[in-house]
Amino acid sequence: MSIQHALLTSLLEQPSSGYGLAQRFDRSFGYFWQASHQQIYRELARMAGACWVDAEQDDSASARRRKVYRVLPAGYDELVRWVKSPDLTIDQTQSLLVKLRADAIIGPLGLSDQVHTLAGLHQERLAFYRVIEQRDFQGDLDKPQRLRHAVLRMGIKQEETWLSWAAELLPVLEDDAS
Amino acid sequence: MSIQHALLTSLLEQPSSGYGLAQRFDRSFGYFWQASHQQIYRELARMAGACWVDAEQDDSASARRRKVYRVLPAGYDELVRWVKSPDLTIDQTQSLLVKLRADAIIGPLGLSDQVHTLAGLHQERLAFYRVIEQRDFQGDLDKPQRLRHAVLRMGIKQEETWLSWAAELLPVLEDDAS
DNA sequence: GTTACCATGTAACGTGTTACATGATTCC
DNA sequence: GGAATCATGTAACACGTTACATGGTAAC
Numbered sequence: 001m002s003i004q005h006a007l008l009t010s011l012l013e014q015p016s017s018g019y020g021l022a023q024r025f026d027r028s029f030g031y032f033w034q035a036s037h038q039q040i041y042r043e044l045a046r047m048a049g050a051c052w053v054d055a056e057q058d059d060s061a062s063a064r065r066r067k068v069y070r071v072l073p074a075g076y077d078e079l080v081r082w083v084k085s086p087d088l089t090i091d092q093t094q095s096l097l098v099k100l101r102a103d104a105i106i107g108p109l110g111l112s113d114q115v116h117t118l119a120g121l122h123q124e125r126l127a128f129y130r131v132i133e134q135r136d137f138q139g140d141l142d143k144p145q146r147l148r149h150a151v152l153r154m155g156i157k158q159e160e161t162w163l164s165w166a167a168e169l170l171p172v173l174e175d176d177a178s
Numbered sequence: 179m180s181i182q183h184a185l186l187t188s189l190l191e192q193p194s195s196g197y198g199l200a201q202r203f204d205r206s207f208g209y210f211w212q213a214s215h216q217q218i219y220r221e222l223a224r225m226a227g228a229c230w231v232d233a234e235q236d237d238s239a240s241a242r243r244r245k246v247y248r249v250l251p252a253g254y255d256e257l258v259r260w261v262k263s264p265d266l267t268i269d270q271t272q273s274l275l276v277k278l279r280a281d282a283i284i285g286p287l288g289l290s291d292q293v294h295t296l297a298g299l300h301q302e303r304l305a306f307y308r309v310i311e312q313r314d315f316q317g318d319l320d321k322p323q324r325l326r327h328a329v330l331r332m333g334i335k336q337e338e339t340w341l342s343w344a345a346e347l348l349p350v351l352e353d354d355a356s
Numbered sequence: 357g358t359t360a361c362c363a364t365g366t367a368a369c370g371t372g373t374t375a376c377a378t379g380a381t382t383c384c
Numbered sequence: 385g386g387a388a389t390c391a392t393g394t395a396a397c398a399c400g401t402t403a404c405a406t407g408g409t410a411a412c
Binding site: 017018019020022037038041042045065066067 | 362363364365366
Binding site: 195196197198215216219220223243244245 | 390391392393394
């Protein structure tokens with residue numbers, strides 16, 4: 001569960017209302033993450049209860065009953081803790097992307113170890129898929145087998161994509177200058 | 179919701195017990211789909227209630243209290259209906275993969291139109307990402323910007339992968355021979 | 357005035373996850 | 385006899401989705 005961390009990251013980039021967050025989740029964050037406005041309001045209420053954020057009622061003339069949320073120190077600390085915790089599983093690329101956006105604002109927090117670990121898992125899975133491909137999809141195949149092969153090919157291509165992306169990313173993460 | 183259709187497909191490939199399905203979901207289907215045994219038992223019970231499948235108690239000597247599920251005609255018809263229904267959204271690649279495995283056993287059911295439609299959506303999204311890349315990530319970037327760029331790069335690479343995979347798949351789907 | 361958009365919420369429901377619970381068989 | 389595996393389920397909870405509900409502001 002890390003929609004809360006995605007919201008914290010987004011609020012650090014720009015304090016805003018629940019409505020504004022929902023819109024931004026359809027844009028910059030929404031490239032890879034979606035959340036309905038109901039989810040967002042629910043999580044904002046919980047985080048306000050935990051003193052991770054607070055809401056300032058915006059009563060300016062042109063505003064309706066708008067609440068502007070800001071991240072409190074406890075929320076900041078929690079975000080740092082989460083970004084640093086190396087508990088990502090192989091299927092949590094979305095969480096890694098949130099961590100990268102968080103690192104871009106409050107970092108550097110040393111994410112390259114986590115990326116290296118995940119890359120190892122993806123490498124393993126790719127090797128596993130390739131064994132299956134060699135074993136079950138060699139030579140002339142009939143149409144059903146070629147369709148099953150296509151399903152496996154998607155897995156192979158996704159893993160290759162992940163690894164090629166990580167190869168682009170790691171030099172950026174490990175660059176101490178700039 | 180289509181865990182039921184994934185189960186129907188898996189049962190057509192090989193009638194088996196809930197336990198057996200759970201294991202196969204960790205293997206051949208599990209390349210791209212996961213379901214816990216609780217989910218599987220729940221859905222099997224529902225599908226049995228709808229007469230999509232029935233369970234034959236296996237009382238052979240070496241068996242414990244094993245139930246072997248088989249797809250009934252109503253389940254078969256429902257699977258065909260679902261595979262043919264062109265209601266996939268851009269993020270439902272997993273469902274498309276299930277449809278491909280279903281088509282491999284009970285097809286051909288004319289999936290290439292659905293793939294073409296999805297390819298159009300992925301092409302659009304890729305174009306959108308590339309506009310953002312041109313607009314926001316040109317020239318010399320500092321580290322935070324390069325990290326945000328990496329997040330967008332993942333989106334771009336995933337879309338490119340999807341389209342390249344579809345280009346492999348379509349000739350297979352549209353091959354009337356074999 | 358009416359449409360579109362801004363803005364915040366509640367309620368109900370369905371699905372997914374985690375924990376609990378049981379018991380048989382096979383292998384060492 | 386004990387551990388691993390086969391095999392099926394229930395219960396509680398968390399999360400996500402859909403529908404419902406309200407009302408203000410801005411533009412035409």
